[in-house]
Amino acid sequence: MPTSDIGLDKTLADLGVTQPEQVALRFAKIRVHFQEHFQTVHDESEWKSFRDRWLGRKSGVLTQITDNWLKPATPQLKRAVGASLNELRAHVESQIEARRAAIESGAEESALARERVDLSLPGFIRPTGSHHLIRQVFQEIEDIFFSIGFSVVEGPEIETPYYNFEALNIPEFHPVRDDMDTFYLELPTGAKTPLLLRTHTSPMQIRTMEKQKPPVRVIVPGKVYRRDNPDATHSFAFHQIEGLAVDSDITFCDFTGTIEYFVKEFFGPSVKTRFRPSYFPFTEPSVEFDVSCPFCGGTGTAAGGGTCSKCKGAAWIELFGAGMVDPAVYGFVNYDAKRVSGFAFGIGIDRLAMLKYGIDDIQVFFQNDVRFLRQFP
Amino acid sequence: MKVVYNWLKDFVDLTATPQDLASRLALSGTNIAGVENGPHGAVIDAEVSSNRPDCLGHYGVAREVGAIYKLPLRHVAPKPAESSAKASDAVKVEIQSSELCGRFTARVIRNVKIQPSPKWLKDRLEASGVASISNVVDISNYVMLELGHPLHTFDYDKVRDHKIIVRRAKPADAAGKAAPEKMRTLDGIERTFDSNICMISDGDGSRPIGIGGIMGGAETEISFSTKNVLIECAWFEPVAIRRAARFLKLHTEASTRFGRGADPEMAELASRRAAELILQLAGGELLSGVVDIYPGKRAPKKIRVTRAEILRVMGADVPDKQVEASLSALGFAPVRIDQNRGAEGSLLAAWECTQPSWRAEVEREIDLIEEIARIYGLDKFPPRLPAARQGAARLPHYEAETRLRERLIGLGYREILTIPHVAEERDALFRPNGVSPARLSNPLSEEANVLRSTGIVTIAGALEWNLNHGQRNVRLFEIGRHYRLNGSESIETRVLTIGATGEAREKGLYDAACDFSFADLKGDLDSLGELVGGFHWQQDGLSWLNPARAATIAVLENLNFPVGYAGQLARRVAEKLKLRQNVFLAELELDPVYAAMRTAKEARRYEPLPKFPSVERDFSLLLADGTKFSDVTKTIQSLGIQEISAVEATDLFRGKSVPAGKYSLLVRVTFQSREATLTEAQIGDYSGKIIYALEKNLGAQRRAS
Known part of the structure; x- marks a missing residue:
């Protein structure tokens, strides 16, 4: 309805209004008109033009009423017009404000729906790297032994036969050498001593004791080499941690206690342990150390019935060799075998990692396929 | 040695089951590979250790069985009938x-x-x-x-x-x-x-x-x-x-x-x-x-064993009866010889034993202690954790190595471990001049006949493996050693080797794909360099690197002897290795890096934070190709303006509106005073000096920005 229809462009006198009752009627019509118009306002832009139409300072409806009706009104009518105008203003303002709030909250709703994050989508991932599993196992073992007073030392991988064999009480043609097929280096003629790739980390027992008087407590992480053809359980390079403790009062009980502590820290407290007598030229008594099979819980029976494939039904898994340092070894490092005693062990890291993480092929450690590396961040 | 269960019964009255026997043998020192029940009864597969030749016969195994189960051994005493002829x-x-x-x-x-x-x-x-x-x-x-x-x-x-x-x-x-x-x-x-x-x-x-x-x-x-x-x-x-x-x-x-x-x-x-x-x-x-x-006949050796030594080595006691029963059953004929002979459990107890002819390897007291302990049972010695008497030390480079490793992993590199055995011809591709490789005299194969003379050989192998297995975006590092000979002496050197190929960032929801480039390699290495107080880069070609993207890296202590090198693998070598992507490689010698890390760490001191705001000014320059960013920074620094706190390159491009032979470089200079807020007039003055110096020294032109 154009405003002319309700006579906003004319004065009340022009409209023939002379009585206050007529004024009231006029204002009632405007209010109906406002309501009708108000129904059509739904969004922000409609709301803005609606607001300007009614409250605009220059030509808004209320301004027109003020200018055309109120100001020229006769003194008899002025009071009635003023009162009605105030009533109308209050109504219009409150209605417009209410509609603004309603429109805004509706807009927020739809904006939220639009902008709400989809948590099932991934975040922005910066590519990160990973530790090699063998390195992780080394670290774990180093930390365990470090916590009970073992220092960490390293040694050369290229060794002399003296350190790798002779000083460990393994003379030439000793049968044990047959089990440690050895890589030798090609040296220029006239070389003083042959060089070989150490077959175990044990040479560092000798090098450590040569440098240091008891008490000695060290572990030696490192690579070792044996000339075995590679397959799922053999690699001609693999990793060991050597351990050595020598002091004036170290006994077999201290030895088994230390090893048990390590294994329970590494595999968990429920694992059972046992020591079997064995033979190594550089330890005596020598032992093989077994743990109850962590896969079948030491029952020998697989979870789904049948023989456990990891321990082959034996319930025990052989972990590594160890023993009390053979007194003959002390002779090579000028320790008094009558006054000191100690123990040594050599843990195969690759085998331990394979057992703990269910890896069935040692070669994966060295292929470095990122699909493998990714599994052990 | 296959031990036939029934055969043992010729010598001992064995009643234990084969399984029980196998387990008891294992716990007393005979390693058992398995027990099989065949057509001739149970057969125990015993892995007899090389010090026990006496157990390579059933009679010797029966002696062990007798010692374990305390059963008498029936001696072998054949008496064949003889004729009168001699x-x-x-x-x-x-x-x-x-x-x-x-x-x-x-x-x-x-x-x-x-x-x-x-x-x-x-x-x-x-x-x-x-x-x-x-x-x-x-x-x-x-x-x-x-x-x-x-x-x-x-x-x-x-x-x-x-x-x-x-x-x-x-x-x-x-x-x-x-x-x-x-x-x-x-x-x-x-x-x-x-x-x-x-x-x-x-x-x-x-x-x-x-x-x-x-x-x-x-x-x-x-x-x-x-x-x-x-x-x-x-x-x-x-x-x-x-x-x-x-x-x-x-x-x-x-x-x-x-x-x-x-x-x-x-x-x-x-x-x-x-x-x-x-x-x-x-x-x-x-x-x-x-x-x-019989020219080699030997008198049997006498060996003594004492309780004191048993206690010193084993840490727990073994009763007299156990000592004597074990040694007797094994043939050592123990005799108490100490003054307290009558007293059981005496701390002075000593036994003299006679070495049996079948146990030549038992010569010392410790050998007898092992015999006693293994028959008595190793589980009878209670485990205990000994007290440490001294502090434990990590490797001297532990902290430095750990920081490098963690930083590399944070930068997206995966740690690898490789076998250093490689083919000679491969090693030769990367071997620096004048280096003698460590060749094996008895390699398993020609593919593994020399120890790597640089870590680059094996990291290239690992990249190759991944590319061949469909893994195209790979960033690897290895902390290991390389091996060389100096005459007849071996040299093992700790090195960090880095290899990267493919995309540095893969296409994702939020980001476009971006190939790994030399800048990625340099940036990553400089992140490590931060730990040594900054790496110094020099353009330098190694034969197997692309000459346009090759550099040596030095640390401040010794700028003349680089600690490593980095660059893009030359096309020619990449083709030989069938690497069909751009490959970036670097190797750093670690001992000097670790030393520099320690020095840098010791020298590090807190610098108070500035109290006044800093101001940035951008200079858009046209420079002749061949003019380096370092020429720009040196020129600016030579002005000696104390308030300059940073000079950075923020944009670089060629072509389009830039004339040939030139490039456009946007340089951002940050001014920072420790005394006061800098005024427009001061900044204007500094900027004027910078522009003048760049124009005069480098022939730089200003571009309208």
Whole structure:
């Protein structure tokens, strides 16, 4: 309805209004008109033009009423017009404000729906790297032994036969050498001593004791080499941690206690342990150390019935060799075998990692396929 | 060694089940690979350790069983009937090399009937995994498996002059006229010997008829027509046997037993046992007596063991009765010799033992303690954790290595470990000039015949593996060593090797794909460089790097000797390795880097944060190609304006509106005063000086920005 229809462009006198009752009627019509118009306002832009139409300072409806009706009104009518105008203003303002709030909250709703994050989508991932599993196992073992007073030392991988064999009480043609097929280096003629790739980390027992008087407590992480053809359980390079403790009062009980502590820290407290007598030229008594099979819980029976494939039904898994340092070894490092005693062990890291993480092929450690590396961040 | 359960019953009254026996053997020192139930009863697969040759026969295993179960051992005492003719008239033996052969016994049996063995004998051999041949040959195998002592039977009539001479093999003479001695062994192979090998020869000694302790000769072998048998049962020096077996690459049941140290006293007994069985199964007439030449006879050693030492080594006590029972059962005949003899459990207790002839390796007190402990049971010694007496130390470079590793992983690199054995030709691709590689004299294959002289070889191999397995975006690092020779000395050097290829950022929801570039490599390395107070880069070509993208890296301490290099693999090398993507590689020598990290860490001090705002000004420059960013920074720094806190390159481009031979560089200079807020006038003044210097020194032009 154009405003002319309700006579906003004319004065009340022009409209023939002379009585206050007529004024009231006029204002009632405007209010109906406002309501009708108000129904059509739904969004922000409609709301803005609606607001300007009614409250605009220059030509808004209320301004027109003020200018055309109120100001020229006769003194008899002025009071009635003023009162009605105030009533109308209050109504219009409150209605417009209410509609603004309603429109805004509706807009927020739809904006939220639009902008709400989809948590099932991934975040922005910066590519990160990973530790090699063998390195992780080394670290774990180093930390365990470090916590009970073992220092960490390293040694050369290229060794002399003296350190790798002779000083460990393994003379030439000793049968044990047959089990440690050895890589030798090609040296220029006239070389003083042959060089070989150490077959175990044990040479560092000798090098450590040569440098240091008891008490000695060290572990030696490192690579070792044996000339075995590679397959799922053999690699001609693999990793060991050597351990050595020598002091004036170290006994077999201290030895088994230390090893048990390590294994329970590494595999968990429920694992059972046992020591079997064995033979190594550089330890005596020598032992093989077994743990109850962590896969079948030491029952020998697989979870789904049948023989456990990891321990082959034996319930025990052989972990590594160890023993009390053979007194003959002390002779090579000028320790008094009558006054000191100690123990040594050599843990195969690759085998331990394979057992703990269910890896069935040692070669994966060295292929470095990122699909493998990714599994052990 | 296959231990036939029922065979053990010949010597001990065993009632334990095979499973129980296997487990008890394992816990007392005989490693058990398994127990099988075959047609001839249970067979225990025992892995006898090399110090226990006495357990390479059932009799010796039975002695262990007796010690474990406290059962008496039935001794072997064969008493074969002998004829009146004397063996010493029928055969002569002479040992010329007593240092190789300590004892040689010979018996002669006439008129035997060579025929197949009876079923019981065949069964026991079969259970032991030995094929049956004929009664006499089978008996020599049987006695070896029973008593652990090898013996050999000759066809007596084929032994010339019925005389045996034990001597060293004849070497080739120096003049090369005489060839080294040769003989065809039982397995039909002609073998050549050296003079450290002990030969059995006949007649005047000119003809070899057997390799002492390893294998007999073909010419004097027992056949089905053999009538008369000569039984050799001898003892050979273990080290010489091991040496010979390795030299000949001939490892036999006999060489294993003699090589580990057979029982010299057993030689005559085993011979007698064989004679008894031959008479029983092949008939014939045993000549009386034995020809027994025994130059190596040794008086039994006395060994003492004390309770004090048991306690010192084992840390817990073993009761007297256990000590004595174990040692007795094993044949050590212990006798208490201390003054407190009557007192059980005395701390002064000492026993004198006699070394049995079958346990040559038991010579010391510690050896006896091991015997006592293993029979008593290792589980009887209570475990305890010893107290540490000193602080523990990490490796000297532990902290530095850990920081490098963690930073690299944060930058997206995966740690790898590789085997340093590589193919010589591969190594040569990356080997710096003048470096001698560490070659193996006995490689397993030509693919692995040299130790890497740089980590680059193996990291390139790891990239190759991943590309070949469909993994295209790969960033790897290895903290390892490289290996070189200096004359006849080896040098192992700790290195960090880095390899990257493919996309540095893969296409994702939020980001476009972006190839790994030299800038990524340089940026990542400089992140490490932050830990050493900054790396210094120099353009430098290594032969296998793309010359346009190759650099050496130095640390502040020593700018003249780079610690490493970085760059893009040259196309030519990449093609050779079939790497069909751009590959970026770097290697740093770690010891100098670790040292620089320590120095930088020690030198680090807090710098108070500025109290006044900083101001940035951008300078858009046109520079001639070849002008470096470092020329710009040097020019600006040479102005000596204290308030300049940073000079950065923020944009670089060529082409479009930029004339050929020039490039556009946007340089951002940050001004920061520690005394006051800088005024527009000051900044204007500094900017004017900077522009003037860049125009004058570098011919830079300003671009309208």
